[in-house]
Structure formats: structure tokens, C-alpha cells
Amino acid sequence: MAVTDEAIEKIKAMIVSGALRPGDRLPRESELAAELGLSRNSLREAVRALALMRVLDVRQGDGTYVTGLDPQLLLEALAFVVDFHRDDTVADFLAVRRLLEPAATALAAARIDTATIEALGDRLDALGPHPSVEELIAADEEFHRAVVRAGGNAVLCSLLDGLAGPASRALAGYALTEDAVSRMLHEHRAILTALRDRDAEAARSWATVHIAGVEQWLRSAD
Known part of the structure; x- marks a missing residue:
């Protein structure tokens, strides 16, 4: 599995398990990378991909949040x-x-x-x-x-x-x-x-x- 794919799967697992819920703010990049055993670069790529899929919402200057996960979105x-x-x-x-x-x-x-x-x-x-x-x-x-x-x-x-x-x-x-x-x-x-x-x-x-x-x-x- 590619490193970015692994990062996506790990973030997905956090959402599916309920560790991250709709509307939650993700931990700081350095903290989340350490928690998941990922490099910060691979984490950034995963966040970008999940943002394109409307799973995550990157708010400049504020942080990254889990979206409402509405089916339409x-x-x-x-x-x-x-x-x-x-x-x-x-x-x-x-x-x-x-x-x-x-x-x-x-x-x-x-x-x-x-x-x-x-x-x-x-x-x-x-x-x-x-x-x-x-x-x-x-x-x-x-x-x-x-x-x-x-x-x-x-x-x-x-x-x-x-x-x-x-x-x-x-x-x-x-x-x-x-x-x-x-x-x-x-x-x-x-x-x-x-x-x-x-x-x-x-x-x-x-x-x-x-x-x-x-x-x-x-x-x-x-």
C-alpha cells in the first residue's frame, strides 16, 4: 500500500471508529502524524485527498475539520x-x-x-x-x-x-x-x-x- 493510501486509511479508521466525529477539529499536524506513525508529508497528502472527497474541510488559519459527512456532500x-x-x-x-x-x-x-x-x-x-x-x-x-x-x-x-x-x-x-x-x-x-x-x-x-x-x-x- 502506498504511504499516502495508508495515511488515508488511518484517518478514515479514526472517523469510522468515532475517534473523530462530524464537525471535530483534527489534532495539530505534528501531533496527528506522531499518533498515526506517519510523516508530515504523507499526512498532508492524505488530508488533501480527503478534502477533495469532502470528508475533511481545511480552513486556512483555523485548522482541519471533519465535515458533516452528509450523503449529498x-x-x-x-x-x-x-x-x-x-x-x-x-x-x-x-x-x-x-x-x-x-x-x-x-x-x-x-x-x-x-x-x-x-x-x-x-x-x-x-x-x-x-x-x-x-x-x-x-x-x-x-x-x-x-x-x-x-x-x-x-x-x-x-x-x-x-x-x-x-x-x-x-x-x-x-x-x-x-x-x-x-x-x-x-x-x-x-x-x-x-x-x-x-x-x-x-x-x-x-x-x-x-x-x-x-x-x-x-x-x-x-
Whole structure:
């Protein structure tokens, strides 16, 4: 194991064990290096890496702190990494979304509030039957984000946010195919009806159909 990797693992172990908690200030560099049996250089490299991963927050002139370790914060790096995907892996990202998002949509059926349902319905009405591709993609992202957030699982929400990039790029091509726009709008309304009816299984099924359509088109187009 590289020295920097070893340093990262040792700091991680302190956080996982509870020796360092969210919001705690790390000991002084010299003290922490001695405690962990590390050189100060390797400790600095580890701190830099963990700061990039949003595990640590380096405050100039104040010290280094453990962040709140919120899922949304920690998983921001996922979206950054996902944006480097190759064209031949987009379908795989969509397959992961197909596994996760229907579950999130089913959760939302029990938890989404009436105001959110009405707002999503109004947004669909305002979109009309013939939106541009840009309008459709923006509305699709807004729709799915609102539904997933309504499910109340912050980790699931952050994971799906991280997969949004490849999904949007695939959608840009799919939306140009015959009847794709009307099909997508119909599926959005079906998901919304299931949510309004508090029907978790119908919500799960329509979300699966909706996402699988784009995935299947992409695989057949390769």
C-alpha cells in the first residue's frame, strides 16, 4: 500500500471508529502524524485527498475539520467521476438507474405531499404536448429529482443525482425518435397518477417502463 493510501486509511479508521466525529477539529499536524506513525508529508497528502472527497474541510488559519459527512456532500464526487464515462458505458449507467429509481419512486408514493404532486402536474400542463427537446430534458430532470427527493432517502437521492448526466445525454437522442416525446409525457402522467393514488407498485412499474425505454433504445442503437 502506498504511504499516502495508508495515511488515508488511518484517518478514515479514526472517523469510522468515532475517534473523530462530524464537525471535530483534527489534532495539530505534528501531533496527528506522531499518533498515526506517519510523516508530515504523507499526512498532508492524505488530508488533501480527503478534502477533495469532502470528508475533511481545511480552513486556512483555523485548522482541519471533519465535515458533516452528509450523503449529498460525500457523493458529489460521484457526479464528477460519472461525467468521464465513455459512450459505450452509458447504457450501463442507465441500467443502474433502472434498478434504483423505481425503488425510490415506490418510496415516494407513501411520502410525497399533495402540494408537490400538484406542482408536478402543473409543470406537465405548462409543458404542453409538443415541448422542445431542451424543455423536455429540463422538465424530465426536475420531475425525477422531485419524486426521488419525496422518497426521503438522502443516499438514494444523491446516488441518482450522480447518474443524471449520462441519463440526460441519452435522453437527448431518444427524444428525437418517433413518438418518444408523447410516450415520455404519458409515462410522467402515469407515474404522477400512481403517486396521487398512493399506489407504490404502480409507481414502481411505471418508473421502470419509463427508464427502460431509454435504455432499450440506446442498446438497440449501438
